[in-house]
Amino acid sequence: MEKLMVTGGRPLRGTVQISGAKNSAIALIPAAILSETTVTLDNLPVLSDVAIYSELLEELNAPVIWQGDQMIIDPSALRSKPMPNGNVKKLRASYYLMGALLGRFGEATIGLPGGCNFEPRPIDQHIKGFEALGARVSTENGSLHIQAKELRGAKIYLDVVSVGATINIMLAASRAKGVTLIENAAKEPEIIDVATLLNSMGARIKGAGTETIRIEGVDSMHGCRHSIIPDRIQAGTYMILAAATRGDVVVDNVIPKHLEAITAKLQEMGVEIQEMDESIRVIGKPEYESVDVTALVYPGFATDLQSPMTSLLTQTKGTSILSDYVYSNRFKHVPELTRMGAKIKVEGRSAVIEGGQLSAAKVKATDLRAGAALVIAALTVPDGVTEITGVEYIDRGYDHLVSNLSSLGAEVWREQD
Numbered sequence: 249m250e251k252l253m254v255t256g257g258r259p260l261r262g263t264v265q266i267s268g269a270k271n272s273a274i275a276l277i278p279a280a281i282l283s284e285t286t287v288t289l290d291n292l293p294v295l296s297d298v299a300i301y302s303e304l305l306e307e308l309n310a311p312v313i314w315q316g317d318q319m320i321i322d323p324s325a326l327r328s329k330p331m332p333n334g335n336v337k338k339l340r341a342s343y344y345l346m347g348a349l350l351g352r353f354g355e356a357t358i359g360l361p362g363g364c365n366f367e368p369r370p371i372d373q374h375i376k377g378f379e380a381l382g383a384r385v386s387t388e389n390g391s392l393h394i395q396a397k398e399l400r401g402a403k404i405y406l407d408v409v410s411v412g413a414t415i416n417i418m419l420a421a422s423r424a425k426g427v428t429l430i431e432n433a434a435k436e437p438e439i440i441d442v443a444t445l446l447n448s449m450g451a452r453i454k455g456a457g458t459e460t461i462r463i464e465g466v467d468s469m470h471g472c473r474h475s476i477i478p479d480r481i482q483a484g485t486y487m488i489l490a491a492a493t494r495g496d497v498v499v500d501n502v503i504p505k506h507l508e509a510i511t512a513k514l515q516e517m518g519v520e521i522q523e524m525d526e527s528i529r530v531i532g533k534p535e536y537e538s539v540d541v542t543a544l545v546y547p548g549f550a551t552d553l554q555s556p557m558t559s560l561l562t563q564t565k566g567t568s569i570l571s572d573y574v575y576s577n578r579f580k581h582v583p584e585l586t587r588m589g590a591k592i593k594v595e596g597r598s599a600v601i602e603g604g605q606l607s608a609a610k611v612k613a614t615d616l617r618a619g620a621a622l623v624i625a626a627l628t629v630p631d632g633v634t635e636i637t638g639v640e641y642i643d644r645g646y647d648h649l650v651s652n653l654s655s656l657g658a659e660v661w662r663e664q665d
């Protein structure tokens with residue numbers, strides 16, 4: 249296992265290129281198996297989750313050619329098979345194989361997903377959706393067995409706004425007979441990206457990005473070429489890094505509209521932001537106002553930026569309150585930041601953060617964004633080396649992290665733990 253070593257105290261300066269979105273990529277790769285011919289994905293991020301997903305497709309007899317930021321998937325000889333263990337347990341988004349295999353073969357047996365378990369993450373709304381489409385769902389030795397004689401379109405109201413359930417139902421419903429309506433659907437940009445790919449493959453989906461999505465099922469789907477949207481969470485993390493280190497960074501290859509919530513919060517704190525067509529320049533200041541932040545579903549402030557934002561809020565001159573209304577208990581980064589001298593109290597679904605200088609320490613990333621929070625905190629520390637273990641979590645979501653940070657002037661390196 250590796251650890252990340254960080255010497256802080258330097259303002260980050262320069263330009264960073266943002267890769268394609270992880271949360272799109274790991275839905276688009278399984279979506280490709282609904283096609284009977286080759287699908288090419290461009291602007292793919294180089295991440296461990298993507299590597300695991302390509303192995304999952306190989307296990308299903310869909311060869312994958314992955315070179316740089318391009319992946320070519322050939323699902324023409326795809327075979328359905330039970331996948332109770334192994335790679336499905338290594339990532340959260342393996343649950344998309346449920347919807348994709350159900351759509352393609354009318355059945356799927358998949359182990360319950362792994363990934364970042366910062367709190368219980370139920371999938372009852374996915375199951376509700378599959379059942380509404382006519383599938384029978386049972387649990388066998390820790391795996392879900394989902395089977396339908398025939399998938400039929402249905403009206404499905406999600407009790408919770410869920411990104412995963414919205415996408416999983418879109419995948420299965422694309423191959424159902426008749427029309428499916430998903431009400432109270434999630435509106436994240438990644439959902440539009442998946443719908444765009446599916447439509448290029450021959451699906452008939454309207455309304456993605458709104459709370460009602462209409463899917464008219466089709467009998468067959470075909471290959472296409474699709475370019476993945478930029479990763480708004482990675483971009484937001486670099487924006488926070490620029491502000492936290494009082495740097496001056498151009499975050500390039502982004503869709504500024506996807507970053508409105510973080511941009512507005514940074515401006516409220518006193519960070520200078522310049523927005524261009526496909527990039528955002530973030531200019532840090534010596535002092536910041538404290539602010540209150542609430543993580544909500546899109547277009548609200550992203551829960552995936554909540555932990556990184558916690559670290560930035562330690563750099564203000566007052567007390568900030570950061571609440572998460574998507575995950576009630578996503579605060580595993582807080583005890584680690586406290587080791588670095590942060591004054592944070594968790595009260596219910598909120599963290600109360602008092603500004604103050606942090607110091608170097610040995611800390612542990614327990615999930616992806618908690619890891620990002622620790623990197624940000626470490627880069628603000630004026631002297632000493634911070635050691636961050638659990639780098640494998642950070643590698644799930646940040647393409648070329650060390651080389652990107654180094655090119656911005658940070659002193660960061662990996663060592664064997």
Ligand SMILES: CC(=O)N[C@H]1[C@@H](OP(=O)(O)OP(=O)(O)OC[C@H]2O[C@@H](n3ccc(=O)[nH]c3=O)[C@H](O)[C@@H]2O)O[C@H](CO)[C@@H](O)[C@@H]1O
Pocket residue numbers: 271274340341368369370371372373374375408409410411412413434551552574575576
């Ligand atoms: C691979 C991927 O895209 N991951 C993202 C996705 O996760 P994921 O799709 O798993 O998250 P959801 O949007 O489903 O979860 C949102 C909320 O709904 C609850 N819920 C969800 C499904 C369900 O069946 N029942 C239920 O109660 C969850 O516990 C959570 O409180 O959206 C999250 C919320 O933006 C992000 O943090 C993750 O980075």
Ligand SMILES: C=C(OP(=O)(O)O)C(=O)O
Pocket residue numbers: 271340341363364552616617645
């Ligand atoms: C929680 C995250 O991802 P996943 O849902 O894949 O665990 C994330 O990207 O912050």
